Amino acid sequence: MSARAPVAAGPGVLLVLDGWGHAPPAEDNALSSARTPVLDELLATCPSTLADASGEAVGLLPGTVGNSEIGHMVIGAGRPLPYDSLLVQRAIDAGTLRTDSRLGATLGRTAASSGALHLIGLCSDGQIHAHVEHLSELLAAAAAHRVDRVFLHAITDGRDVADGTSETYLARVAELAGQAGAGRIATVVGRGYAMDKAGDLELTEQAVALVADGRGTRAGSVREAVSASARGDEWVPPTVLAPAGDATVRDGDAVVWFNFRSDRIQQFADLLADRLTATGRRVDMLSLAQYDTRTAIPALVPRADASGGLADELAAAGLRSVRIAEAEKFEHVTYYVNGRDDTVRAVEEHVRVTGDGKPDYVARPGMNLDRVTRAVTDAVARADVDLVVANLANIDVVGHTGNLAATVTACEATDTAVRDILDAARAAGRWVLAVGDHGNAEKMTKRAPDGGTRPYGGHTTNPVPLVIVPAPGGGSAPVLPERATLADVAPTVLHLLGHEPGSVMTGRSLL
Numbered sequence: 001m002s003a004r005a006p007v008a009a010g011p012g013v014l015l016v017l018d019g020w021g022h023a024p025p026a027e028d029n030a031l032s033s034a035r036t037p038v039l040d041e042l043l044a045t046c047p048s049t050l051a052d053a054s055g056e057a058v059g060l061l062p063g064t065v066g067n068s069e070i071g072h073m074v075i076g077a078g079r080p081l082p083y084d085s086l087l088v089q090r091a092i093d094a095g096t097l098r099t100d101s102r103l104g105a106t107l108g109r110t111a112a113s114s115g116a117l118h119l120i121g122l123c124s125d126g127q128i129h130a131h132v133e134h135l136s137e138l139l140a141a142a143a144a145h146r147v148d149r150v151f152l153h154a155i156t157d158g159r160d161v162a163d164g165t166s167e168t169y170l171a172r173v174a175e176l177a178g179q180a181g182a183g184r185i186a187t188v189v190g191r192g193y194a195m196d197k198a199g200d201l202e203l204t205e206q207a208v209a210l211v212a213d214g215r216g217t218r219a220g221s222v223r224e225a226v227s228a229s230a231r232g233d234e235w236v237p238p239t240v241l242a243p244a245g246d247a248t249v250r251d252g253d254a255v256v257w258f259n260f261r262s263d264r265i266q267q268f269a270d271l272l273a274d275r276l277t278a279t280g281r282r283v284d285m286l287s288l289a290q291y292d293t294r295t296a297i298p299a300l301v302p303r304a305d306a307s308g309g310l311a312d313e314l315a316a317a318g319l320r321s322v323r324i325a326e327a328e329k330f331e332h333v334t335y336y337v338n339g340r341d342d343t344v345r346a347v348e349e350h351v352r353v354t355g356d357g358k359p360d361y362v363a364r365p366g367m368n369l370d371r372v373t374r375a376v377t378d379a380v381a382r383a384d385v386d387l388v389v390a391n392l393a394n395i396d397v398v399g400h401t402g403n404l405a406a407t408v409t410a411c412e413a414t415d416t417a418v419r420d421i422l423d424a425a426r427a428a429g430r431w432v433l434a435v436g437d438h439g440n441a442e443k444m445t446k447r448a449p450d451g452g453t454r455p456y457g458g459h460t461t462n463p464v465p466l467v468i469v470p471a472p473g474g475g476s477a478p479v480l481p482e483r484a485t486l487a488d489v490a491p492t493v494l495h496l497l498g499h500e501p502g503s504v505m506t507g508r509s510l511l
């Protein structure tokens, strides 16, 4: 039996403050620059610690920034989970990616029919959606199978890495192609078009038309393509690089998607597959890791099993949970916390808070936080709900704009929301565990590959605050260990609810 502190078990709230990282106060730290009296007081007076949310602690390669998918998965699973990027790297290290039999069969067929290979993905080393270095394996495999025509359809980043860096990454792509002796950059498009996940099909259709049919602006060089964007790397217009020649997708060609993360590429993958089918083009498609597309695409690297986490434990114990987030983070408090499982268990309710019109995060850093807060306080007041799991998206989502002033406002709005949620929790006799899922807003600049410092809206490797507000009258406040990880969240939540951690959880209760 584990020697765990007795806590007055009861209903609670698990509050994920997305992108709430910890770093010393600094000018480029939006959290320390913001007026956040509620969070300041919580951290000063309640049991708190810092939790590792990046690298090996959660199932990423050492030194890799955390992200919302792995963050929420580990929060739910109660253990680190080898994330897709780690599994891809293991396959590369073992030499099994370039020799994969399915990849080999596809490339063999393509070469035999004098078809072309199209490699589509995000070109940066942000390591959230993709890693440009993974291309070297795919290019080597194409060269080994003597596929003569290899076209790279490059998506530019500027979000997971500093803006203004895409030319450097595309130079690296060209270098990798040169080393492998296969491949040239055929088209370039910003991730704003190619990796929309807000359901803006018009944007995605432009990326589809570019890759499938070569429809886009024409440019003579990568520099010309990239500098045509008035809104940075994310919004490089769909561009055909004229020197590559005709790179349209033809019957008998093959497509390999090299993003390892699904959420922002799946809409593109689905629409491209639709377009090719509708125009009678039979094309073999593979993806580096598993995608959640409408039509299944064979994956070169399978996913880790993430079952047996918090959702399964709550279901087994008959504990009712309500999951609440606005659109940007809805899957995170449902699908990802549940181990990439879209079953809605009988004891679960999923609340997706929607807003009016298109989001403009700089103009409206409050996003739909008022509605989210209302949904949370309503659920908190319900006696039949054991656990409310909510995500407050602003700190991360506005942080991604790289706009310090807007992110400061987002932090302040979040602080007010936390106040209202704490008030409601207190009135309902609930404990609250608040935690970040990865860092973001505590570091709003980054050194770029050219040595300069640029505004940066991406994630960090910093730990995240974890604070427990005990239920009123819940006995003396516990002292938390000096350091924790996101894997400790589910065991701690179960402990606070009066239950044992799940048998597959390696995280520990912090109480």
Ligand SMILES: O=C(O)[C@H](O)COP(=O)(O)O
Pocket: 066, 067, 068, 069, 128, 129, 159, 160, 264, 396, 400
């Ligand atoms: O897709 C995005 O918005 C970013 O690249 C990563 O952010 P997330 O991991 O918080 O979704």
Ligand SMILES: [Mn+2]
Pocket: 018, 019, 067, 068, 069, 071, 396, 437, 438
């Ligand atoms: Mn996040």
Ligand SMILES: [Mn+2]
Pocket: 019, 068, 396, 397, 400, 440, 459
């Ligand atoms: Mn993010």
